[in-house]
Amino acid sequence: MAxxxxxxxxxPWQEIQDxxxxxxxxxxxxxxxxxxxxxxxxxxxxxxxxxxxxxxGMTEKQLQNIVYAAxxxxxxxxxxxxxxxxxxxxxxxxxxxxxxxxxxxxxxxANRYIIEALKTTAPFWKKEQLTTKQARWVSKNTDGxxxx
Amino acid sequence: xxxxxxxFASLRERLGRSEDTVDFxxxxxxxxxxxxxxxxxxxxxxxxxxxxxxxxxLDSVVQDxxxxxxxxxxTGG
Numbered sequence: 001m002a003x004x005x006x007x008x009x010x011x012p013w014q015e016i017q018d019x020x021x022x023x024x025x026x027x028x029x030x031x032x033x034x035x036x037x038x039x040x041x042x043x044x045x046x047x048x049x050x051x052x053x054x055x056x057g058m059t060e061k062q063l064q065n066i067v068y069a070a071x072x073x074x075x076x077x078x079x080x081x082x083x084x085x086x087x088x089x090x091x092x093x094x095x096x097x098x099x100x101x102x103x104x105x106x107x108x109x110a111n112r113y114i115i116e117a118l119k120t121t122a123p124f125w126k127k128e129q130l131t132t133k134q135a136r137w138v139s140k141n142t143d144g145x146x147x148x
Numbered sequence: 149x150x151x152x153x154x155x156f157a158s159l160r161e162r163l164g165r166s167e168d169t170v171d172f173x174x175x176x177x178x179x180x181x182x183x184x185x186x187x188x189x190x191x192x193x194x195x196x197x198x199x200x201x202x203x204x205x206l207d208s209v210v211q212d213x214x215x216x217x218x219x220x221x222x223t224g225g
Contacts, residue, residue: 053157055201123219125224137157
């Protein structure tokens, strides 16, 4: 299990391949991947870039707690969580969650659990820089189970 | 006894500082810590709080050398 907070751009597919090659010896029949990417719009406005702030130490601790809770709930072999901080541009990867398990059910369910828990408990905050030169903090995350 | 306080994101910007220190000699809750450092500012209604990097309720009692943090709802992912 690994959690990483990246200050620079990362390539999610390379992260998955590197982690799998280094850490997972076999036994997995299912791998699920979630990648969150920065949009160039939000709430009806064009977004030029974003600053992602975090609480160093607590962020990693909460991400580890989330992965541990997923491991208690589902039979998974391994999980990788990577999250970006700092200045982010449209189309950049913000978050990667990969889960390996013997069967697809646990891989899908654990992955969904991790991203939804991250969205509500991992201390990250986004500040959007709009194309109008205004800047604003994102006030809250939507509930992923009810949002479109 | 001393408590270190940290503020993040929009709350840090609104207060105009990222840290405070509070000295105390009696039992204090997390909420009390806020008012010791921000006597003129009500505790924001949606504020989240942590002690030593674990989420806590606002009525949790703090200990010497704790790091208390206050921040708005998280928006990562």
